[in-house]
Amino acid sequence: MIGIMKKTLTVSLVALIFVICLSLNLNAVEKKHLIVIDPAHGGQDAGVKLNDKTSEKEITLAIALALQKELASENNIEVILTRNSDTNITIDERKDNILKIKPELLLSLHLNAGFGKEANGFELYYPGFKDLAENKKAEKNSPKNKINKYLNDSVRLANLIKRNMDTLFPRKSRDLRVADAPIIEGLTLPALVLEIGFATNQEEKKKLLSESTQNEIAKALAKSIILFYR
Numbered sequence: 337m338i339g340i341m342k343k344t345l346t347v348s349l350v351a352l353i354f355v356i357c358l359s360l361n362l363n364a365v366e367k368k369h370l371i372v373i374d375p376a377h378g379g380q381d382a383g384v385k386l387n388d389k390t391s392e393k394e395i396t397l398a399i400a401l402a403l404q405k406e407l408a409s410e411n412n413i414e415v416i417l418t419r420n421s422d423t424n425i426t427i428d429e430r431k432d433n434i435l436k437i438k439p440e441l442l443l444s445l446h447l448n449a450g451f452g453k454e455a456n457g458f459e460l461y462y463p464g465f466k467d468l469a470e471n472k473k474a475e476k477n478s479p480k481n482k483i484n485k486y487l488n489d490s491v492r493l494a495n496l497i498k499r500n501m502d503t504l505f506p507r508k509s510r511d512l513r514v515a516d517a518p519i520i521e522g523l524t525l526p527a528l529v530l531e532i533g534f535a536t537n538q539e540e541k542k543k544l545l546s547e548s549t550q551n552e553i554a555k556a557l558a559k560s561i562i563l564f565y566r
């Protein structure tokens with residue numbers, strides 16, 4: 337009798353452990369890193385003009401869509417775009433949306449312009465999280481260690497992007513810097529603004545307009561994001 341009870345108990349215990357392992361495993365599979373990609377500009381806000389037909393808004397959207405496609409096969413990553421088409425969305429609307437989505441990461445895409453025709457290369461900005469207390473939209477009383485983690489994550493992703501973008505848009509003098517671009521100002525999450533290249537530089541403009549280079553940029557960004565979560 338005791339032998340049977342012991343056996344039943346062992347079988348039940350094994351079954352219980354099996355169920356626990358299974359549910360833990362399922363949780364691991366279901367846990368996705370939610371990231372927001374922001375193709376800057378859109379609608380009436382065209383951004384920098386590259387030629388009669390194409391402006392910054394089209395290129396940021398094309399790259400964002402290609403990036404989403406690149407990451408679609410990654411089981412642990414889910415990408416949401418702030419816009420999927422040529423629509424006019426204000427910075428505040430984008431930010432409100434981001435606050436609702438609560439992503440783990442935000443990457444905003446722009447093209448650079450100006451600083452003379454020679455200016456070239458990509459540029460990355462990340463938030464310094466300095467004047468959070470003054471911003472109403474900021475998550476109130478975020479603990480310091482959380483802010484430090486956001487900062488570390490932003491820099492870590494920026495370094496990965498740097499490494500993977502360098503072959504496409506070699507940097508000469510531009511680099512990583514702390515700057516509160518409007519889209520990241522006051523948001524408390526790992527965030528980056530990437531100015532992909534200069535629309536005012538003839539050579540880079542040609543690259544930015546090329547669909548194959550746009551896809552290469554998307555691939556470089558996807559690779560960086562995948563490595564970030566590895």
Ligand SMILES: [Zn+2]
Nearest residue numbers: 376383446447
């Ligand atoms: Zn822009």
